[in-house]
Amino acid sequence: MSVQATIDTARRWALPVVLAGLAITVVVTFAIMPVRIWLDQRESLGEAREDLAEVQAEVDELNAQHSLLETDAEVERQARENFDLVYPGEESYRILPAGD
Numbered sequence: 001m002s003v004q005a006t007i008d009t010a011r012r013w014a015l016p017v018v019l020a021g022l023a024i025t026v027v028v029t030f031a032i033m034p035v036r037i038w039l040d041q042r043e044s045l046g047e048a049r050e051d052l053a054e055v056q057a058e059v060d061e062l063n064a065q066h067s068l069l070e071t072d073a074e075v076e077r078q079a080r081e082n083f084d085l086v087y088p089g090e091e092s093y094r095i096l097p098a099g100d
Helices: 003-069 072-083
Strands: none
Touching: 003 072
16 A cells, blocks of 8 residues: 555545544533533532521521410510510519619
8 A cells, every 4th residue: 555545545534533523522512511510400409408498497486486476475575575564553663783
């Protein structure tokens, strides 16, 4: 086989090989991108679940406070403590700290 025949054979196979390499590169790129997006979404989903758990715990705590505030004893305690309310006939006193 002559050198010219070898060069002609190489030229004949060069374009298909380059095109096949390019096609493989494109296929791999489009296969990797969805996997990367899927992994990012999976991470975001995990973070969202953690946030949801925190919010749910806060909702549960607020529901407990709400249930407590529906009792007459707690309403009375809050009224006396926060608003200095008393029943008729009762007197309210405040003891101030001693001045230096």
